[in-house]
Amino acid sequence: MKLLLAEDDTILADALTANLKGCGFEVEVAENGAVAEYLLLKHDFDLGVLDLGLPLVDGLTVLKKVRAAKPALPMMVLTAWDGMEQRVAGLNAGADDYLTKPFDFPELEARIRALLRRAHGATAAAVPQQAGLLRFDREARRASIDKTPLDLSPREWTLLDLLLTQRDKVVTKEQIVQGWTGDTSEQTPGAIEVYIHRLRRKLEGSKVSIRTVRGLGYLLETET
The missing domain is CATH 1.10.10.10 (Winged helix-like DNA-binding domain superfamily/Winged helix DNA-binding domain)
Structure with missing residues (x-):
């Protein structure tokens, strides 16, 4: 499974990339929203993991554009914002799931696999x-x-x-x-x-x- 990780915190991005690769995923990293938008729209991924607080282009804008172009692509949102309004905004923009920082990696992995199962099941259920x-x-x-x-x-x-x-x-x-x-x-x-x-x-x-x-x-x- 190929994932796009959009995260501008290089320390966190490196740690998540190492852990995800250790779980068998192929990971490509985008350090800002402009790169994330380009990669998600131009290349094939099984899932996107998107931080909302991205530079250049904010995560909500990226999410809305990706959702409009690729409605079936599972999208996981990461954010340091823990307010109800921010969570609702992310979900309304098209996020399939939402995880607030800080989080434990096993929870992120479990949520990613759940989204992939759901996406796989939608096409293979019959x-x-x-x-x-x-x-x-x-x-x-x-x-x-x-x-x-x-x-x-x-x-x-x-x-x-x-x-x-x-x-x-x-x-x-x-x-x-x-x-x-x-x-x-x-x-x-x-x-x-x-x-x-x-x-x-x-x-x-x-x-x-x-x-x-x-x-x-x-x-x-x-x-x-």
């Missing part, structure tokens, strides 16, 4: 996925193993959807928490392990397994 004997149909909201329906709770469904979307990539616990919305009472590391255990049992016989990558997260694998 195409059922097949892994081993598992068939996963997002549009019909049905899953089956060798034509036998799979009974999944809402959280198990979301978890399996995330693992399939990120197939062959490690899914972190932070990403799972980000994917679960609503009640947060079960969004603890222990609860995630319980749901992973339940899902593993339900996937038995599917030739699909969930491997724990110690210290990182979980990986969906298809048995050969």
